[in-house]
Amino acid sequence: MPKESFFKNRVRSIGYALKGMFLLVWTEASIQIQFVIALVMTAAGFYFEISPTEWILQLFAIGLVMGIESLNTAIEKICDYIQPEHDPKIGLIKDISAGAVMTVSIIASIIGLIIYVPKLL
Structure with missing residues (x-):
């Protein structure tokens, strides 16, 4: 079986990433x-x-929040697949993942305030 070209492999990878988005x-x-x-x-x-x-x-903050939110969603889906029943250890993993989203969301909000509060005053 011939090996797929690097270019075709990259295009296919981009397609999977777009599908995920x-x-x-x-x-x-x-x-x-x-x-x-x-x-x-x-x-x-x-x-x-x-x-x-x-x-x-602003774009960095938006990208970071959406990227971490995406990872949080993936972690939750994996956890639910591995253990569909309630499990305290899985709950801890999900809480930590959600905490990461909260952390970047707070920082993104602070960035937004630094940018826009002076413009509003």
């Missing part, structure tokens, strides 16, 4: 909420004409 947005409420917040903050960035540095910080 769309599945998350269409099926997971937590990602949908984060996506709406990202759209609102992007609109606010255009409205307030934030600086390039502020855009970098």
Whole structure:
């Protein structure tokens, strides 16, 4: 069997990643909420004409929150697959994963406040 080319393999990988992104947005409420917040903050960035540095910080914060939220969803799905019944150890894993989302969400909110509070005052 001939080995698949590097290029075809990368294209296929990108296709899987895009499929995963769309599945998350269409099926997971937590990602949908984060996506709406990202759209609102992007609109606010255009409205307030934030600086390039502020855009970098805002986009980094949005990407980090959505990326960690995606990982949290994946961890929860794996945990539910491995142990569908209630298990305190699985619960701890899920809590820690949710805590990671909370941590980056708080930092992203602080970044948003630093960018937008001066513009609102």
